[in-house]
Amino acid sequence: MIVAERKPFTEIKDSIKDYKKVLVLGCGTCVSVCQAGGEKEVELLATELRMADKMDGREVEIGELTIQRQCDREYIEPITEKMREYDAVLSMACGAGVQFVAEILEDMPVIPAVNTRFIGVTADEGLWLEKCRACGNCLLADYGGICPITMCAKSLVNGPCGGYKDGKCETSPERDCAWVMIYERLAKQGRLDKMRELSALKDYSAQSHPARQVNEAYTKPELSAAKEK
Amino acid sequence: MAGGYEPKIVGFCCHYCAYSAADLAGSMRLEYAPNVRIVKLMCTGKVDTLHLLKAFEDGADAVFVAGCEEGDCHFLEGNLRAKKKVEQAKKLLEEVGIEPERVEMFNMGASDAPLFVAACNEMTERAKNLGPNPLKKEKVKP
Numbered sequence: 001m002i003v004a005e006r007k008p009f010t011e012i013k014d015s016i017k018d019y020k021k022v023l024v025l026g027c028g029t030c031v032s033v034c035q036a037g038g039e040k041e042v043e044l045l046a047t048e049l050r051m052a053d054k055m056d057g058r059e060v061e062i063g064e065l066t067i068q069r070q071c072d073r074e075y076i077e078p079i080t081e082k083m084r085e086y087d088a089v090l091s092m093a094c095g096a097g098v099q100f101v102a103e104i105l106e107d108m109p110v111i112p113a114v115n116t117r118f119i120g121v122t123a124d125e126g127l128w129l130e131k132c133r134a135c136g137n138c139l140l141a142d143y144g145g146i147c148p149i150t151m152c153a154k155s156l157v158n159g160p161c162g163g164y165k166d167g168k169c170e171t172s173p174e175r176d177c178a179w180v181m182i183y184e185r186l187a188k189q190g191r192l193d194k195m196r197e198l199s200a201l202k203d204y205s206a207q208s209h210p211a212r213q214v215n216e217a218y219t220k221p222e223l224s225a226a227k228e229k
Numbered sequence: 230m231a232g233g234y235e236p237k238i239v240g241f242c243c244h245y246c247a248y249s250a251a252d253l254a255g256s257m258r259l260e261y262a263p264n265v266r267i268v269k270l271m272c273t274g275k276v277d278t279l280h281l282l283k284a285f286e287d288g289a290d291a292v293f294v295a296g297c298e299e300g301d302c303h304f305l306e307g308n309l310r311a312k313k314k315v316e317q318a319k320k321l322l323e324e325v326g327i328e329p330e331r332v333e334m335f336n337m338g339a340s341d342a343p344l345f346v347a348a349c350n351e352m353t354e355r356a357k358n359l360g361p362n363p364l365k366k367e368k369v370k371p
Contacts, residue, residue: 009324040279044321047282051325054364 001030001121002094003128004037004114012045012090013052015111019060019087024049024113025101026066027093034128036114037092039066045092045113061086070097076104084108136206142194144185149202151178157199236290236356238265240349241280241311243273245303247295247348249339254346261346262353272296274307281318281332288365291356292318295335295348308336328359 006012016022024046032038046064053060063086067075070093083089083101088109091098094116102110118130133150139157140147149155153171160179163170167180186192242248248269254261270276273296284292294315296308312334319329333352337344 009321040277044279044282047279047286048321048325051282051286051327051364055326 001033001119002096003034003117003120003130004031004094005117006036006041006045006092006114007112009048009052012113013049016049016060016088016090019109021061021063021085021087022049022090023063023065023083023086023088024090025070025083025092026064027070027091027097028066028068029071031093031097031114032066033122034120035126037094042066042092045090070094070101073100073104076101080104134207135202135204136211137203139199139202142197142199143182144189144191144194146178146182146185148178148182151176151181155202157202234357234361236264236353236361237288238262238291238293238349238352238356239268239284239289240265240352241268241270241273241276241292241294243296243303243308244269244271246297246301246337246339246341247335247345250295250337250341250345253340254342257342259342259346261349264353264356265349272302272304272307273311274302274304276311276314278314278317278321281314282321285322285327285331285362285364288362290359290362290365291331291333291352293333293335293348293352295337295345298336298338301338327363330355331359331362 024042026032026039026042027037028039031041035041042064046062049060049062053062065079065082067079069075070091083105086108088111089101089105090111090113091101092113093101094114095112096116098110098112102108117128119132119134120128120130123129130150132147135149139149148157148159152159153169153175154161156179159182160177164177164180167177169175169177183192183195186194240247242251248267251267273294276294281292281294294311296311297303299308299312302308315332315334318332322332323329333348333355335344335348337348
């Protein structure tokens with residue numbers, strides 16, 4: 001999932017200071033799971049904003065709404081009219097959600113309330129860890145399911161380097177050496193021979209941005225073109 | 230304001246300890262500040278930061294959560310979870326500009342009626358010293 005964290009309250013407060021009617025818009029998918037921008041976080045932020053406005057003696061109307069996903073047109077379009085009742089939308093979705101809502105609203109400011117951090121997993125209650133860099137060319141099969149691009153400080157595809165000590169990376173004693181983890185995982189799988197193989201240089205060209213993905217089987221059929229035939 | 234101000238305090242109390250302690254305080258005829266409104270919970274682990282903030286938004290002058298002694302939670306760690314929520318509420322209140330001392334966590338056993346009394350008195354005293362909830366004060370201003 002996409003992991004995010006809420007921006008500092010003062011930054012959020014400052015970013016909406018010019019508006020009298022603000023909709024705090026949550027997203028019910030990734031940021032909901034990582035407890036940064038779901039329904040509950042919307043309620044918390046809206047309550048905080050209302051309290052802060054009262055303290056400052058300002059009269060601002062803060063609305064609350066959470067939709068299933070802000071990265072899907074079908075969930076945004078039904079609330080377009082509702083959003084237009086406000087001066088600005090304070091989106092608690094990841095950067096993709098903020099941009100898509102802004103694209104649909106166009107002439108209305110959509111302001112981010114969270115910082116998008118990474119693609120990761122829920123490692124424990126209240127703890128999320130980065131696992132994938134979305135490099136566009138997955139190599140996990142060769143490395144026992146541990147991504148050296150994400151986990152290794154140098155993103156080495158042929159490791160380890162000489163900098164590891166006691167299983168830790170030279171960049172930080174807190175950081176596990178990805179290649180020690182890969183070695184141990186391959187040992188458990190009885191595939192240590194994989195360590196002897198030399199991997200080709202990684203092709204980073206798949207990582208050009210903005211990326212685009214098409215699935216022809218699901219693109220909208222062009223009815224007019226079919227009729228011409 | 231000082232003359233007419235009687236703080237309103239909301240106490241989120243666990244059924245297994247603080248609520249029983251409050252009951253016992255009554256049976257023991259212990260005297261304590263009458264300012265506390267109790268919300269009974271099956272476990273303080275059910276308390277969310279939002280409940281604490283909403284209490285302030287709705288005009289409480291102080292809020293406390295009273296759960297079992299650490300290590301004695303009927304549900305093992307509900308009180309420890311509540312403690313974290315109280316800490317978070319303190320941070321959020323501070324961000325907004327409200328004194329974090331207005332919210333507190335207490336731990337006590339079911340037989341600790343005097344501790345419950347002390348918690349009520351402590352929070353009432355704090356709320357009196359800090360004055361009314363600043364959100365309410367804004368409303369009163371002409």
